[in-house]
Amino acid sequence: MKKVLMSGNEACGEGAMIAGCRFYAGYPITPQNELTEYMARRMPETGGVFIQSESEVAAINMVFGASLTGARAMTSSSSPGISLKQEGISYMAACELPAVIINMVRGGPGLGNIAPAQSDYFQATKGGGHGDYHLIVLGPSSAQEMMELTVLAFDLADKYRTPVLILGDGLIGQMMEPVLVNSRQSLVVSKKLTTKNWVLTGCKGRDPRIVKSLWLNDGALEAFNRKLGEKYEHIKRAETRYEAVRTEDADIVFVGYGSVARILRAAVARLREEGIRAGLLRPITLWPFPQAAIRQLSKKTKKFVVVEMSMGQMLEDVELAVAGNAKIEFYGRPGGGIPHEEEIYQRVIARHKVPKQSKK
Amino acid sequence: MTVQCNTMKKVFTRPKSLRDVRTHYCPGCGHGVIHRLICEAIDELGIREKVIGIAPVGCAVIAYDYWDFDTTEAAHGRPPAVATGIKRMMPDRIVFTYQGDGDLAAIGTAEIIHAANRGENISVFFVNNGTYGMTGGQMAPTTLLNQKTTTTPHGRDAKTAGYPLKISEMLAILPGTAYLERVSTHSPKEILKARAAIKKSFVKQIENKGFSMVEILSACPTYWKMSPQEAVRHMEKAVASYYPLGILTEK
Numbered sequence: 001m002k003k004v005l006m007s008g009n010e011a012c013g014e015g016a017m018i019a020g021c022r023f024y025a026g027y028p029i030t031p032q033n034e035l036t037e038y039m040a041r042r043m044p045e046t047g048g049v050f051i052q053s054e055s056e057v058a059a060i061n062m063v064f065g066a067s068l069t070g071a072r073a074m075t076s077s078s079s080p081g082i083s084l085k086q087e088g089i090s091y092m093a094a095c096e097l098p099a100v101i102i103n104m105v106r107g108g109p110g111l112g113n114i115a116p117a118q119s120d121y122f123q124a125t126k127g128g129g130h131g132d133y134h135l136i137v138l139g140p141s142s143a144q145e146m147m148e149l150t151v152l153a154f155d156l157a158d159k160y161r162t163p164v165l166i167l168g169d170g171l172i173g174q175m176m177e178p179v180l181v182n183s184r185q186s187l188v189v190s191k192k193l194t195t196k197n198w199v200l201t202g203c204k205g206r207d208p209r210i211v212k213s214l215w216l217n218d219g220a221l222e223a224f225n226r227k228l229g230e231k232y233e234h235i236k237r238a239e240t241r242y243e244a245v246r247t248e249d250a251d252i253v254f255v256g257y258g259s260v261a262r263i264l265r266a267a268v269a270r271l272r273e274e275g276i277r278a279g280l281l282r283p284i285t286l287w288p289f290p291q292a293a294i295r296q297l298s299k300k301t302k303k304f305v306v307v308e309m310s311m312g313q314m315l316e317d318v319e320l321a322v323a324g325n326a327k328i329e330f331y332g333r334p335g336g337g338i339p340h341e342e343e344i345y346q347r348v349i350a351r352h353k354v355p356k357q358s359k360k
Numbered sequence: 361m362t363v364q365c366n367t368m369k370k371v372f373t374r375p376k377s378l379r380d381v382r383t384h385y386c387p388g389c390g391h392g393v394i395h396r397l398i399c400e401a402i403d404e405l406g407i408r409e410k411v412i413g414i415a416p417v418g419c420a421v422i423a424y425d426y427w428d429f430d431t432t433e434a435a436h437g438r439p440p441a442v443a444t445g446i447k448r449m450m451p452d453r454i455v456f457t458y459q460g461d462g463d464l465a466a467i468g469t470a471e472i473i474h475a476a477n478r479g480e481n482i483s484v485f486f487v488n489n490g491t492y493g494m495t496g497g498q499m500a501p502t503t504l505l506n507q508k509t510t511t512t513p514h515g516r517d518a519k520t521a522g523y524p525l526k527i528s529e530m531l532a533i534l535p536g537t538a539y540l541e542r543v544s545t546h547s548p549k550e551i552l553k554a555r556a557a558i559k560k561s562f563v564k565q566i567e568n569k570g571f572s573m574v575e576i577l578s579a580c581p582t583y584w585k586m587s588p589q590e591a592v593r594h595m596e597k598a599v600a601s602y603y604p605l606g607i608l609t610e611k
Binding site (some may be wrong): 023025040049051053054055057058059061064065066067068069071073088091095136201202203204211213214216 | 408409410412415421422429430431432433434438443444446449454466470472474478490
């Protein structure tokens, strides 16, 4: 295994190569261009297909087509572009087509800015496009994880026949870090996943197949939605992932994902030095959300502090999980603001140190 | 069961690629004929087991209930992008899209222009009936001037609704377009020409010539508020005079 200095965007691209991605289509948008450019270089080297599409809408539909053939396919973008892809994502969820979609989130709404943000959490985890569906959503917090979760995303997509979205941000995408480039074998890959009995390859030697999302007959869509729902329930049970840092004895548990989790990890260490029992619960799957783990913690911890680079989106999932069992505080930095470890440290210290006696 | 007859030769039968079912199309609608022409071409070229068809959003959305080969269904306007993904991954398969005028010339304008411009080696069958049939007869990009629709109740007025779009002429000038012909379904003679054009488009794809498209003028008597006979006369006189038939480009 070799250690390579690369950005999160490049690590994601390399993860796709390790996972055997055969098709990539994308449209330029900051802060994820390094990924598109990486794929433009790497895909032809391995006999794969790279297309710079005319739009995000076209890119996701090209991925739809490539996925229909059984190929591992990916697209990437940043927030405004991901909004454009929602139509195609909904159709892919409906046709149960696997694919990996990368969102290196930037500030919004609208054109917003190109700074890192976490303000697409609602869009990613609550549906995004029209209809009754979910995506598996992964939240990497380092370049290393950007690579590993990309490989995992391809596996989960094939395993469950569903689009998987990676919710990164401009910081994760553009920050350079040493990355251990694992061989494919060392990552979780099942060979069974390559057998796909639903792909469109021409009907040679078998009955014709139809892949579609229209269910006009009475009750047909209801039955299909129930089938999708069962799949999502299974994913919730089997695929929820999170990291718990010093939560066993914690009085205060931070909840944060992605870039923010790195900052919170440092804040936890510093607060522990001050004798404050702080811990961190970092969701790795944002959908399915680690609801049970947080509910369990809420029975013994006094307070949760939710930190996000938004006005509070994951906060709602934490509130549902805590279900009134503990206090919840929120600290958010929207619009491209990045919380500093010092800010978080000071906010917690200010509330937990015994206040100084005021002068009489 | 086939009945053997020694004195007569079988000259006409249902194509193998067409399922033996009744279609949902209105009397006088062109879709049934065009579906059949595509199936005849596929059978003649012996490519049924290599074909992947893409059904559109519109009246022909359930074309896969009639076609007996691998099919999918794309979002409105997106068939050329979906076809691109399929064809690039499986260059030896035969990929075609079946698109209406709203699909191809309104909501999917970007996808069709760029698929053509990339010279994607696919076949596009563009059914132009000048209206949105499935949603109840609204104005299409190809609706003729003064034509009454539910959204142009006093007839299409260029001042507010623009002009009937000659998208085939636009696509024909692109270097990536290998073959583009406009045909019609208003008479047996024209139907035979349409059949030949569809087959030629598949042949171009088999020969890796690049993007090809056949625009097929088709009737919608229901929303034109005409009898099927009036509709074919209208096609011949009004529609085909605005949208001239023939080869627009062939390289």
